[in-house]
Amino acid sequence: MSLTEQLPRRTATPGRTLPDPAPAGFTPTTGTLDPRHIAPDMADLAARVRSLMALQQQDVLQLPLGGHLFDIVVTASGPQAHAAVAVMDGIQHTSDEQPDACGPVIEDPHRSWLIWLVPPGTSDHWTPHRHALCLGRPHHLALPPVSATEPPGPYWLRPCRGDRLVPPTALRQLLDQFQPGPAPHETLLASVLGTIA
Numbered sequence: 001m002s003l004t005e006q007l008p009r010r011t012a013t014p015g016r017t018l019p020d021p022a023p024a025g026f027t028p029t030t031g032t033l034d035p036r037h038i039a040p041d042m043a044d045l046a047a048r049v050r051s052l053m054a055l056q057q058q059d060v061l062q063l064p065l066g067g068h069l070f071d072i073v074v075t076a077s078g079p080q081a082h083a084a085v086a087v088m089d090g091i092q093h094t095s096d097e098q099p100d101a102c103g104p105v106i107e108d109p110h111r112s113w114l115i116w117l118v119p120p121g122t123s124d125h126w127t128p129h130r131h132a133l134c135l136g137r138p139h140h141l142a143l144p145p146v147s148a149t150e151p152p153g154p155y156w157l158r159p160c161r162g163d164r165l166v167p168p169t170a171l172r173q174l175l176d177q178f179q180p181g182p183a184p185h186e187t188l189l190a191s192v193l194g195t196i197a
Contacts, residue, residue: 061145066137070104070165071122075132076181077112084174085114085157091170103166105158106144109151113184115141116166126168131175133183134168 065071075081085102093101106115123136148155 061143062140063143064137065135065139065141066120066123069120070117071120071134071136072141073116073118073122073126073132073134073166073168073171074184075114075116075175076183077107077109077114078180080178081114081180084171084178084180087174088166088170089158091167092164100158102158103164104156104160105166106154107151107157108154110153111184112181114157114180116171117160118166118168118171122168129172129175129183131180131183132172
């Protein structure tokens, strides 16, 4: 059949009457759900949906690290860290996209940090590094609105994309090469992650 060929039409009988529809049958229940029978991750899913809706409305989004989303690597900001971002742009660049191809990176100018979003589970395998700290569960991170792409306040130095995170092996090599300032202390970092944005 060609695209211009007309589809067959059903002819309707003029003056035809249709029978009344049967009433819909619903069986009411009086029982209550036992919380133990609800999937344990449903509360987490609901919280994430609410957070994603808040992000679309340009509100601050706070997400748990790990799970199916991402872990983070935190480094000092500054020229060495920005040089690492520029090289990562080249590593993650494909021929049909903008030059700033690096996975998502948040800059916090107040604390002079870069926060690199890396695949979930990275923190389980990350060995201590002089220039970076990696965190996953049970920490949370407050993300800036997607429209925040410059200071003041925390902003997306590289945008949050649905198709990529920062590859941790390449990131670790770049941190060895460029050696940005010392990593923030884990206790301090964990205490302020939820308030970064």
